[in-house]
Amino acid sequence: MSGIPGSAGSALRVLSTSDVAGIDIGLADVVSVVEEAYGTLAAGRSDNPRKLTVQPGDGHSVAYAMLGRDGVRDVVAIKTSYKHGLHEDRAKQHYYTTLTLYDDTTGLPVAMMDCGRVGALRTPAVSALLARELAAPGSRSALVVGTGTQGRLALPFLLTTLPDLDRLMLFGTHPDGIRAVREQLRAHFPERDVEVVTDLRAAAGDADIVLATAGPNTPAAVESAWLKPAALSVLVGYGIAPSTLHHADRVVATSAAQMRVTGTDMADADGRLREVDAEFPEVLAGRAEGRTDPGQRIFAYNSGLVVTDIALGHRFAQLALAQGLGTAVQVWQ
The missing domain is CATH 3.30.1780.10 (ornithine cyclodeaminase, domain 1)
Structure with a gap:
């Protein structure tokens, strides 16, 4: 009831x-x-x-x-x-x-x-759960791309599920947004701060987790070749290129059906999306595997479920x- x-x-x-x-x-x-x-x-x-x-x-x-x-x-x-x-x-x-x-x-x-x-709370909470379940063992660094609504609480939620993260990076182009990300992080974790990066390629190469939360007009587009071999990339909005999906070793989505509806901008040159290997609710329930090998590069699609x-x-x-x-x-x- x-x-x-x-x-x-x-x-x-x-x-x-x-x-x-x-x-x-x-x-x-x-x-x-x-x-x-x-x-x-x-x-x-x-x-x-x-x-x-x-x-x-x-x-x-x-x-x-x-x-x-x-x-x-x-x-x-x-x-x-x-x-x-x-x-x-x-x-x-x-x-x-x-x-x-x-x-x-x-x-x-x-x-x-x-x-x-x-939505502003639910979506970063889902990303944090994806990171908890799918990040490579021993992950210690995270990069958030974007400083809008979803980017501002991304790091506090990541630290809630992965408290051992010790390097927090942020790529953003809006000074007010960068300031808001810092304020939200310090409101929930007063002892922590975020490193604002300008070299996106270098930062992506250092990150165990890349969380793309930017808006559609972002200049950011992290390519698969920039990522660590065992990196987890999570797409919420924009900020990572289609190669991160198509060259991933494994793909997990909150919903494969919704990814086909809202993820069309990640299609390849022939208009095709990579097939989903597992849906996240099944992973959490233990009926499907998320990461099946510590060295896998994983792409996760967070479309949100009602x-x-x-x-x-x-x-x-x-x-x-x-x-x-x-x-x-x-x-x-």
């Missing part, structure tokens, strides 16, 4: 950006919730259909719709995402994403919330509604 306090009748509790921003949740808690959601999916208790995508021919915007069901929480939800101005600088872009949750035990609505913070948004969004709804946050709206009267 959803366990959400304060859901009365058919009223929909709307949680704004400021409501969600005021909720305190630790990084380890986020990782735990996300990992549980993957386990539930792998056990066949949740449903995560392939996302729907629409985009105009000139590529100036993109929209996604994702429906899912969490079988542990008995929650059905739909997430929508719309970004406009993809050819513009980040400051000129418009981005809206929402998550609407329904209690599948009572049949009543739970909440609708701005999903920005949920079941992780549902699980984390449900946790936010519990915390918010317990505090009386949000506004009850009678949509269906």
